[in-house]
Amino acid sequence: MRLRKTKYSLVFVPALLVCAYAFIQYGLYPPQLASLVQFKLQSPDFHLRPWVYFLYVHIAASSVALLIGPVQLFRRARTPRAVRLHRTLGKIYAVSIVLSALVSIQLSLSASGGWIARTGFLAMDLAWLYTTCTGVRQAMRGNIASHSRWMLRSYAITFAAVTLRLYQLPLMLLFDAFEPAYRLSAWLCWTVNLVVVEWLLYRKKTKNQLSQQKRVMES
Incomplete structure (x- = not known):
């Protein structure tokens, strides 16, 4: 029980901080003050509107999913x-991701x-939709174990909102420039999360198989 609470805190607290940061940056201040928007405004082809409205929808919907995820997991x-309650929150989580991912594709x-x-973020959005929809489909079929695995993969991609920021600052210090750091972060922020989750799932599967073999040998 204590370990589960620790895991919950380690995931929920960073998620809450990122959501609060996004709310303060884009909700309390003009978007032009955000560093990402300032960089984009340097391009003469960039138009703040309607781009910023898509961004607002993405931030709001992904924040809902980011905060619901730890409760579900x-x-x-x-x-x-x-x-x-789990089913209700699950529906909200899935709808939030579908909405956020579709807007994020744009x-x-x-x-x-x-x-x-662009291809990094696009691949992330497609993987986000696929893992979430597969998880929902498995739940509807009653395959709870498979549902849990797919939703863990889904949240690994949702958590990219946190890891993107964790990678970006050190990479900016390394490259001393925004663009190369952003390119690398666009891929690392979600692929590393998925690799970690797959390793955890594999370790759990291996542990269960060993336990089952041990019980068979002892019986």
């Missing part, structure tokens, strides 16, 4: 009421950093 639904087509960053 680390809080067990043991009672009928908890199960109903944003990725004009992402800073050229085609490398």
Whole structure:
């Protein structure tokens, strides 16, 4: 129980900080003051509107998914009421991701950093939709174990909102420039998360197989 609470805190707290940061940066101040927008405004072909409206929808919807995810992953639904809450939050999570990912596809087509960053974000959006929709489909079929695995992959991509910022600052210090750091972050922010999740799932599967073999040998 304590380990589960620790995992919940390690995921939820950074997610909450990123959501608060986005709300303060884009909700309380003009978007022109944000460093990303300032960089994009240097291009004469960039138009703040309607781009910024797509960004607002993306931030709002992804923030909802980012905060719901830890509750779904680390809080067990043991009672009928908890199960109903889990299903309701799951629906909100899935709808938020579909909305955010579709809007993000539009944003990725004009992402800073050229085609490398654009394909990175576009691939992330498509993977985000695929993992989430597959997880929902598995739940509807009653395959709960498979549903849990796919939703963990889904949240690994959702958590890219956090890891993007974790990678970007050190990479900017390394390259001493925004664009190369942004290009690399566009891929690292979600692929590394998925690799970590796949390793955790593989380790869990291997551990369960060893435990099962041990029980068989002892019986």
